[in-house]
Amino acid sequence: MAGSVRVTMTVNGAQQSAEVEPRLLLVHFLRETLGLTGTHVGCDTSNCGACTVHLNGEAIKSCTLLAAQADGAEITTIEGMGQEGALHPLQEAFWEHHGLQCGYCTPGMIMASADLLERNPKPNEEEVREALAGNLCRCTGYHNIVKAVLAASEAS
Amino acid sequence: MSATAAEPWVGKPLKRKEDPRLIMGRARYIDDINVTGQLWASFVRSPEAHARIVSIDTAEAAAQPGVHAVYVGNDLDLEAPLPMAWVPPGVEVKNPPHWALAKDEVHHVGDPVALVIGSDRYAVVDAAQLVSVEYEPLPVVVDLEKAYEGGDLVHADLGTNQCHEWSLGGGDLEAGFNAAEVVVERRIVNHRTAGAAIEPRGVLADYRAGSLTLTSSTQVPHFLRLFLALQLGISEDRVRAIAPEVGGGFGSKLQIYGEEIALAWASRKLERPVKWVESRTEGMLATHHGRDQIAYAKIGATRDGKITAYHTKILQDLGAYLMLLTPTIPSLGAFVMSGVYDIPAVQTDIVGVFTNKMPTDAIRGAGRPEATHQIEMMIDQLADELGMDRLELRRKNFMTPESFPHETALGVVYDSGDYPKALDTLLEMADLDAIKAQAPAGKLRGVGYSTYTEICGLAPSRVTGPSGFGLQTGLWESAMVRVHITGAVTVYTGTSPHGQGLETTMAQIVAQRLGVDPQNVEVIHGDTGTGPQGLGTYGSRSTAVGGESVARATAKIVEKARQIVAHQLEASPEDIELIDGKFAVKGSPDKGMTIGEISGAAYIPENLPEGMEPGLEELAFYDPENFVFPFGAHGCVVEVDPDTGNVDVIKYAAVDDCGPAINPKIIDGQVHGGIVHAIGQALFERIHYDEDGQLVTGNFADYALPSAADVPSFDLDRTETPSPVNSLGVKGIGEAGTIAASPCITNAVIDALRPLGVTFINMPLGPQRVWEAIEEAKR
Amino acid sequence: MIPAEFDYVAPQSLDEALQALAQGGEDAKILAGGHSLIPLMKLRMSQPSLLVDLRQLQDLKSVNADNGQIRLGAMVTHHRVATGNFGLASAAAATIADQQVRNMGTIGGTLAHGDPASDMPAVLLALEGSVVIRGSSGEREVAANDLFEDFLTTAVGEGEILTEVRFPRLEGYGYGYEKFNRRQEDWAMVAVSALVKKAADGTCEDVRIGLTHMGSVPLRATAAEQALRGQPLTAESIASAASHAAEGTEPPADLNASQDYKRHLARVLTRRALTTASE
Structure with missing residues (x-):
């Protein structure tokens, strides 16, 4: 039986600490230990991007990271992006432009898009599409997601 | 915001009501729901495609800390095998038993053989690895055409791999082909795909004190309740099925899965809640697949391009078992096999064939994409043979706008349509030939078209029911509309949306009729414990059937409201109408009551008409008189790199007609997603089993869903031809894009390759296949 | 999908890391970005007994591009390579998987893993670069040509750590x-x-x-x-x-x-x- 490791990280601005199995994936730490269920799991192979969160400001796939690897890090999840009445511009844009249907990929899409706009505040359509290559959506055909990201870029 | 009746809520591109919880990460999907005392389940699945189970040793797994139980097939004392809902009159459908856990034999890789239940999510997966199963391998049947011909058998006791034969025809086929001056025959493959909703399936079964609550990522909670009751021998009133937020379905969650039944059984046995969420790898193995048919299509026409006959024989790969609708899927396409064309003789002959693969069943479009792919490819092939422009050939054979309602040779009555208008609109919005002409050096461009119709709005029960098509169910829908004392409205629908935006669409329908803001209309769905019954969301039925039932329940509210207002204002109910947000007397708009004032009067019943019940709440059931037939015209330009075989879609334009738009934004979104689903099939996605029946494309690395970087944006437009079938005039739109797009892409690729001598190619059009076609044409 | 159990350490120094590897024996593995290893572990195609995580070794995250030679610490991410203006190496790194993977995956990890389908091995070969490998008995430089021995097998031996990647800037190419x-x-x-x-x-x-x-x-x-x-x-x-x-x-x-x-x-x-x- 493997031992446990203590992990401490700042999640959406609040410090969190827990004793966890080494094999606990970051996504399960966020969802099950901390109850932040906005980050989703859609595949096993780092392809779908539904689990995308920010680690020290950069988008990563939290299903391909051990919680232990994020020890000491700052994590931002969809729950840290905006609140009712004070949505993040990307959340507003996804809503306005119908950039979601079932909503399952949406938190990951928004987090990946935020990473793009941080690096490249005024992307063109091709850049948006390339930046989202690691996020799969089965509902929208991406048309309105791309439109939403471009609109959020315009708005900021 | 105060609404007025002048506010035409229907037709507005409103932002969706369901979005705030989704964009904030506050929705509750199945994996977000846990209950006190919950255990976790993990399934042990067969690594063999076909084998006899010699023995299963569960001792080591059962001895692991935290493991509560390990069950095998014979432990589960269920009332019946998993359900299959089709008993077509006069047709024998061989239905081998399909249990939630395999009993003696496994028939496909991923067939579950044991269920491990324990207290920890991770530990049950570890324990499942310790279940030791001895298999005696049996011959594996993979190839559809070989399986059809005979040889090794999937189910030895059936004596054949052929499950059933079913035909639908009309007109004199022989005369039609005799009259033909040109006949074209093709073998058209429509390969196996996965629904691949991004949310995996999951189940939480909670049996306590004689009642079962089962939460599942499903499209059909009401069917699920029924079958849970039947399978477990529990009275239906003691079963509640809940579809929480569901992360996409595309037909793959229109099913009664063994995992749902097994977890319910285990929860009852252990008297503990039990939860299971599939991994993607598990989902690719054991969530039903779609398509997978080979059609031998034959079309005849006169030299001047009048189609005289169309015949197709379809081999449908059913996989190893029949699930809820498995054998019916190709038949759904048969009803529209002749597409938008007036063909005097049409016949479809279907043979269902077992193979050692996961069963196929409904995936977005379910039979209609396959039918449309066939006819639209055959039209292009025929045009080429005739040396005729393919749009001219289409126009020559379109059912004319004046002919609607149009009874086809098959006896199917298409409700309404204007096919030339849809095509004209497409050609006006996009000059595809001009884009084709601008191909860069070294690249080939091609234009493809698809003019399509489909059959949806499932369904008129007298047509689809036991004595008709043979489905052992009605396909009505129901809705309950409750006006609260404050004038806020709650709508309960029996449909079970999972991304389609029906909370918004239905709110718009109600708001328009009651003079309230859609923001104050809440739509509740997906829970058999609340509201009326229903049959779920699939088959592009939720607005055309579910929405109509909402409209009808609302109409009853309006009728009662008018009586109350007439009574209070001493007017005649016939003179009361909705004016500026008030139910007022015709000609005196200042004399009126809002729906809130009316509900106040209804719930504090001091002054209601004699004999009227208090309250303002109505229920309506609606069974449609006919199907609805959306249609449209799609066109695209692809660019082929002849050196690598790579295909890029560089332009895609679509005109779709689903009747009057209730929410254009939502309709466009459905079309976008539908098109990419079909582009995925045409260019990227493929479920492939090797000759040993092993699934080669068992995760999202190998099963290639296209990403944003792999597809273009779209140009969309609509025509609006109302359906006479329902009061909203609406048709379905959820499947239309998928139904139309795969032949559009394939035809475009052929158009691009024609200069190199390639005249026909089957999907999936991955680069190697395209390159090989080019190489072959060179020889 | 969930990895099988393992032990985990995140040493503060390279020497500690080598020590941990030595103690962990043949089933111990190094964890860099984890974007090759963790997916394999989730599919249970890899079941190490111990993971030695290099994330705290700041020296392995350094970038040095002086004197016509580029020296990248093994823990430098694909994203940093892609945006580092290193010519061919940057062009190739920019195509690796997707942005999220590039933000975590490392050049050292991908080279030590040696998957012939991944981008950087053949790039290093073309650049005629090399890697530095540290073991308990010291450090050695291995030319790209000698690094990739067989399918998923590199010259990085048991108990060794690939610490640095070197390649020339190749002015004029x-x-x-x-x-x-x-x-x-x-x-x-x-x-x-x-x-x-x-x-x-x-x-x-x-x-x-x-x-x-x-x-x-x-x-x-x-x-x-x-x-x-x-x-x-x-x-x-x-x-x-x-x-x-x-x-x-x-x-x-x-x-x-x-x-x-x-x-x-x-x-x-x-x-x-x-x-x-x-x-």
């Missing part, structure tokens, strides 16, 4: 990177790295061609290189040289690409990469 895959985030079906140095008279003074996913290890297309060296850099000579790109290769076939098709792709992509590199 043009480069081209051509990667062919189905989807943008996919592994390469085939990829070709090309480096071309043009002589004053316009002929090819030097050329190096790396092939990705054309064998069980990354390869150099030596026949094509030989065919072009000393030749004028015309479309004809490039095409002629590229026709030799697949000579002697036994590429692994899969569902989407047969051997013949991959060889064909290698020729096409080599022509394109050489053309770009010669511009």
Whole structure:
């Protein structure tokens, strides 16, 4: 039986600490230990991007990271992006432009898009599409997601 | 915001009501729901495609800390095998038993053989690895055409791999082909795909004190309740099925899965809640697949391009078992096999064939994409043979706008349509030939078209029911509309949306009729414990059937409201109408009551008409008189790199007609997603089993869903031809894009390759296949 | 999908890391970005007993680009390589999987893993770079040519850690990177790295061609290189040289690409990469 490791990280601005199995994936730490269920799991192979969160400001796939690897890090999840009445511009844009249907990929899409706009505040359509290559959506055909990201870029 | 009746809520591109919880990460999907005392389940699945189970040793797994139980097939004392809902009159459908856990034999890789239940999510997966199963391998049947011909058998006791034969025809086929001056025959493959909703399936079964609550990522909670009751021998009133937020379905969650039944059984046995969420790898193995048919299509026409006959024989790969609708899927396409064309003789002959693969069943479009792919490819092939422009050939054979309602040779009555208008609109919005002409050096461009119709709005029960098509169910829908004392409205629908935006669409329908803001209309769905019954969301039925039932329940509210207002204002109910947000007397708009004032009067019943019940709440059931037939015209330009075989879609334009738009934004979104689903099939996605029946494309690395970087944006437009079938005039739109797009892409690729001598190619059009076609044409 | 159990340490120094590896024995593995290893562990195709996480070793995250030689710590991410202006290496790193993977995956991890389908091994081969490997008995530099021994097998031995990646800046060389895959985030079906140095008279003074996913290890297309060296850099000579790109290769076939098709792709992509590199 493997031992446990203590992990401490700042999640959406609040410090969190827990004793966890080494094999606990970051996504399960966020969802099950901390109850932040906005980050989703859609595949096993780092392809779908539904689990995308920010680690020290950069988008990563939290299903391909051990919680232990994020020890000491700052994590931002969809729950840290905006609140009712004070949505993040990307959340507003996804809503306005119908950039979601079932909503399952949406938190990951928004987090990946935020990473793009941080690096490249005024992307063109091709850049948006390339930046989202690691996020799969089965509902929208991406048309309105791309439109939403471009609109959020315009708005900021 | 105060609404007025002048506010035409229907037709507005409103932002969706369901979005705030989704964009904030506050929705509750199945994996977000846990209950006190919950255990976790993990399934042990067969690594063999076909084998006899010699023995299963569960001792080591059962001895692991935290493991509560390990069950095998014979432990589960269920009332019946998993359900299959089709008993077509006069047709024998061989239905081998399909249990939630395999009993003696496994028939496909991923067939579950044991269920491990324990207290920890991770530990049950570890324990499942310790279940030791001895298999005696049996011959594996993979190839559809070989399986059809005979040889090794999937189910030895059936004596054949052929499950059933079913035909639908009309007109004199022989005369039609005799009259033909040109006949074209093709073998058209429509390969196996996965629904691949991004949310995996999951189940939480909670049996306590004689009642079962089962939460599942499903499209059909009401069917699920029924079958849970039947399978477990529990009275239906003691079963509640809940579809929480569901992360996409595309037909793959229109099913009664063994995992749902097994977890319910285990929860009852252990008297503990039990939860299971599939991994993607598990989902690719054991969530039903779609398509997978080979059609031998034959079309005849006169030299001047009048189609005289169309015949197709379809081999449908059913996989190893029949699930809820498995054998019916190709038949759904048969009803529209002749597409938008007036063909005097049409016949479809279907043979269902077992193979050692996961069963196929409904995936977005379910039979209609396959039918449309066939006819639209055959039209292009025929045009080429005739040396005729393919749009001219289409126009020559379109059912004319004046002919609607149009009874086809098959006896199917298409409700309404204007096919030339849809095509004209497409050609006006996009000059595809001009884009084709601008191909860069070294690249080939091609234009493809698809003019399509489909059959949806499932369904008129007298047509689809036991004595008709043979489905052992009605396909009505129901809705309950409750006006609260404050004038806020709650709508309960029996449909079970999972991304389609029906909370918004239905709110718009109600708001328009009651003079309230859609923001104050809440739509509740997906829970058999609340509201009326229903049959779920699939088959592009939720607005055309579910929405109509909402409209009808609302109409009853309006009728009662008018009586109350007439009574209070001493007017005649016939003179009361909705004016500026008030139910007022015709000609005196200042004399009126809002729906809130009316509900106040209804719930504090001091002054209601004699004999009227208090309250303002109505229920309506609606069974449609006919199907609805959306249609449209799609066109695209692809660019082929002849050196690598790579295909890029560089332009895609679509005109779709689903009747009057209730929410254009939502309709466009459905079309976008539908098109990419079909582009995925045409260019990227493929479920492939090797000759040993092993699934080669068992995760999202190998099963290639296209990403944003792999597809273009779209140009969309609509025509609006109302359906006479329902009061909203609406048709379905959820499947239309998928139904139309795969032949559009394939035809475009052929158009691009024609200069190199390639005249026909089957999907999936991955680069190697395209390159090989080019190489072959060179020889 | 969930990995099997393992122990985990995140040492503060390289010596501690080597010690932990030694104690962990043959089933101990190094964790860098984890983007090759963790997916394999989730699928239970890899079940290490101990993971030694290098994330705290700041020295392994350094970038040094002085004196015409680029030295990248093993823990430098693909994203930093992609945006570091390192010519061919940056062009190739920018195509790896997707942004999220590039933010976590590391150059050291991908080279030590040695997957012939991944981008950087053949790039290092073409650059004629090297890696530094530390073991309990000291440090050694291993040329790219000697690093990739067999399928997923590199010269990084048990108990050793790849600490640094070195390659020359190659002033005066043009480069081209051509990667062919189905989807943008996919592994390469085939990829070709090309480096071309043009002589004053316009002929090819030097050329190096790396092939990705054309064998069980990354390869150099030596026949094509030989065919072009000393030749004028015309479309004809490039095409002629590229026709030799697949000579002697036994590429692994899969569902989407047969051997013949991959060889064909290698020729096409080599022509394109050489053309770009010669511009």
